[in-house]
Amino acid sequence: MAKQNTVFKDAYNRTLKLIEETDSLPSEPELGGALGVSRTTVRAVLTRLGETGLIVWDKRAKTVLRRPSKSDYFPSEETDSLSEIIERSFMRRILAGGAQPGMQINELELAREIGTGTTSVREFLIRFSRFGLIEKRPNSHWVLKGFTREFALELTEVREMFELRSAARFGHLAEDHPAWGELKEVEAQHRELLADIDNRYSEFSELDERFHLLVQKASSNRFIIDFYDIISIVFHYHYQWNKTNARARNARALEEHLDYIDALFSRDGKKIEEACRRHLKSARETLLQSIQDTE
Secondary structure, eight states: OHHHHHHHHHHHHHHHHHHTTOSBOOOHHHHHHHHTBOHHHHHHHHHHHHHTTSEEEETTEEEEOSOOOGGGSOOGGGOOOHHHHHHHHHHHHHHHTTTOTTOEEEHHHHHHHHTBOHHHHHHHHHHHHTTTSEEEETTTEEEEOOOOHHHHHHHHHHHHHHHHHHHHHHTTSOTTOHHHHHHHHHHHHHHHHHHTHHHHGGGHHHHHHHHHHHHHHTTOOHHHHHHHHHHHHHHTTGGGGSOTTHHHHHHHHHHHHHHHHHHHHHTOHHHHHHHHHHHHHHHHHHHHHHHHHHO
16 A cells, blocks of 8 residues: 555646646546556545645546645655656565566556556566566566576676766765765665664665665766666665575675765765775675575
8 A cells, every 4th residue: 555655646746737737637547648557546636636625526527726836745755756666566576476587577467566557567667678687478478587697797897887987976066966965864874774784684775776876866877877777676686585694795785885975975086986896896796696596
């Protein structure tokens, strides 16, 4: 329900933006198609719009009564983008299934679980299929092909080039850039997690993803940021399939992250590069070990 609630909030906020520019809303199927969500979610959005006095919903007619104010919107931190919601649900599903090569993924089931439309899920899966990780089969089915050592080595090579560039750019961000504030928050989360590592080591993956995405965004390069989708699938989820020494491995990564964060705050180019290279080397070893142990 929590995932569906996030989809609802995201769809609701995007519908508010439509209401800012129109006097009536389209049909339910058209609205669902525009938002990329299920009819159930569309009806929930319309119901709330009626309750808050933004529209009058009478069968097919949806008349706008007033323009939305800032207070009508859900806070941005409660509304992950639809692609982020689908990505997270997809990763959790393949992990729950053991992520074995040959595992089937049904786009209809995935869409139902998230509370979104199948078109959005299909577009997401097509994006990943270009890397050869999943393959389309008939009747809305996809098959996980698994990861080879060669694939992992190619991926780490590109990741290291991109992240080294992004980390160097991070060190040159303006002092008032919002990324510095977010880095401070990420640092505090690292320290909290490390302080309770015995009980919370499994939470590392999502924090790892947040930290590295923050670094990548500093590049201001759309191709680097888009490429990060495939990195998150492989690095932040694949090595979880092998649970051996997960606590020690995650504790070590947290400490490396803190060194890396300290280097970023120093703005010292040489220090940043050394900390970045050290952590990426560990990440490569962890990934290759994972693939070796599961082959």
